[in-house]
Amino acid sequence: MIKKNPPPGTSDIFSDEMNDWYDLENSAKYIFSLYGYGEIRTPVFEYTEVFKKGLGDETEVVKKEMYSFEDNGGRNFTLRPEGTAGVMRAMLGTDVMNGNEKRVYYIGPMFRGERPAAGRKRQFHQIGIENIGKKSPELDAENIAMLVDYLKEIGITGSEILINTRGNKEDRIPAEKALKNYFEKYINEMCEDCKHRLNTNIWRILDCKVEGCKKIVENSPDVVSYFSQETQDYFAKVCKTLDEFGINYKVEPRLVRGLDYYVHTVFELTHSALGGQNAIAGGGRYELYLGQKKKPVIGVGFAVGMERLLMVREALEVKSKIEDKPFVYIVSMGEVAKLANIKLAQELRCHNIATLTEYENKSMKAQMRAANRLNANHVVIRGDLEIEKNVVVYKNMETGEQEEVSQEELINILK
Numbered sequence: 001m002i003k004k005n006p007p008p009g010t011s012d013i014f015s016d017e018m019n020d021w022y023d024l025e026n027s028a029k030y031i032f033s034l035y036g037y038g039e040i041r042t043p044v045f046e047y048t049e050v051f052k053k054g055l056g057d058e059t060e061v062v063k064k065e066m067y068s069f070e071d072n073g074g075r076n077f078t079l080r081p082e083g084t085a086g087v088m089r090a091m092l093g094t095d096v097m098n099g100n101e102k103r104v105y106y107i108g109p110m111f112r113g114e115r116p117a118a119g120r121k122r123q124f125h126q127i128g129i130e131n132i133g134k135k136s137p138e139l140d141a142e143n144i145a146m147l148v149d150y151l152k153e154i155g156i157t158g159s160e161i162l163i164n165t166r167g168n169k170e171d172r173i174p175a176e177k178a179l180k181n182y183f184e185k186y187i188n189e190m191c192e193d194c195k196h197r198l199n200t201n202i203w204r205i206l207d208c209k210v211e212g213c214k215k216i217v218e219n220s221p222d223v224v225s226y227f228s229q230e231t232q233d234y235f236a237k238v239c240k241t242l243d244e245f246g247i248n249y250k251v252e253p254r255l256v257r258g259l260d261y262y263v264h265t266v267f268e269l270t271h272s273a274l275g276g277q278n279a280i281a282g283g284g285r286y287e288l289y290l291g292q293k294k295k296p297v298i299g300v301g302f303a304v305g306m307e308r309l310l311m312v313r314e315a316l317e318v319k320s321k322i323e324d325k326p327f328v329y330i331v332s333m334g335e336v337a338k339l340a341n342i343k344l345a346q347e348l349r350c351h352n353i354a355t356l357t358e359y360e361n362k363s364m365k366a367q368m369r370a371a372n373r374l375n376a377n378h379v380v381i382r383g384d385l386e387i388e389k390n391v392v393v394y395k396n397m398e399t400g401e402q403e404e405v406s407q408e409e410l411i412n413i414l415k
């Protein structure tokens with residue numbers, strides 16, 4: 001038997017919720033276009049390799065959370081767990097590989113097989129942006145500034161910006177050694193995942209959520225101090241540019257982010273209105289090695305979680321800027337009137353007036369109930385008698401007043 005609920009961790013989104021979603025989407029289009037970004041739409045599924053190579057084999061997302069499947073032709077695909085890798089795949093072979101810049105944004109569903117919880121879904125929606133092909137600390141700061149502008153546009157105040165540097169691959173070698181020396185001493189007291197991470201991806205220990213591990217992490221070496229001067233200067237410039245922009249942020253030396261493609265700047269935005277899953281956005285600078293050649297696709301970007309933004313907006317009581325268009329409900333009495341009213345509905349729509357009417361033979365009372373249930377702003381009543389008199393009865397649902405008018409007068413009132 002088919003259940004009424006969608007699979008765990010997914011949701012049906014009904015039309016009465018959509019104005020809030022449109023608001024997030026329209027605001028993104030508006031703010032991002034001020035920074036020269038245009039939309040890109042890539043497939044919802046990709047060859048599994050795109051994510052394995054792009055995000056890193058040892059990331060939690062790749063190891064535990066991907067929805068992968070074999071199609072009838074034996075090809076291995078994965079529903080995208082995030083947007084960056086697919087967009088970078090699309091960039092292979094374009095002129096961004098020669099240092100030209102591309103600015104793109106995307107909106108759509110992502111899929112991760114995580115344990116569902118408040119703010120954590122298996123199908124969730126992201127709005128993401130990628131600035132591809134260029135490298136500069138000021139550009140990284142511009143990215144964060146655009147995110148701040150976006151949050152302001154959608155009425156979200158009170159978020160906290162955490163930033164850090166992940167250095168580059170060479171920088172990390174001495175830092176990794178220092179981490180290993182430190183964590184080896186405590187590894188027996190740490191969780192099973194951390195025991196595994198010690199040899200596979202030691203950085204992930206830094207954001208382990210297990211209480212016992214968190215205590216040990218608190219006293220771990222300051223990894224950034226092991227990074228090269230060049231990397232530290234790069235990060236200082238990101239911070240200086242943010243200062244120039246007047247953006248408040250907190251440097252969080254243990255922020256590593258869950259995806260392996262990050263280099264240099266990383267950032268996360270959190271909001272106290274959310275519980276355990278308090279990240280509303282995350283991003284940073286990256287290098288993705290996807291192509292045949294050893295040349296990575298480089299860029300900087302971020303993604304916001306739409307469900308989480310909506311949760312914050314609800315907590316802050318932010319209303320959507322988009323409102324439903326007023327609409328008319330036409331009530332018919334009698335066969336002749338019914339056909340005439342179906343034609344009237346078509347005519348009103350030609351005048352850009354949203355109109356509904358009843359097609360089944362229902363009583364006047366039932367039709368008025370339907371108009372109320374649908375929150376019609378105006379009701380037009382026309383029976384065979386009104387047809388003979390060449391009038392309609394117009395009822396304003398807000399005031400309750402009603403009057404007999406001609407069809408021309410009706411159109412003028414509704415317009």
Ligand code: HAM
Pocket residue numbers: 081082083084112114119120121122124125126128129130258279280281282283284286300301302303304305306307308
């Ligand atoms: P991420 O931090 O994995 O980054 O995800 C970005 C945002 O998506 C999170 O801050 C959160 O709001 C939302 N999100 C993630 N997982 C879930 C979930 N299971 N349920 C609900 N919301 C979720 C990325 O995905 C990177 N691709 C961002 C990026 C773009 N970095 C560079 N460019």
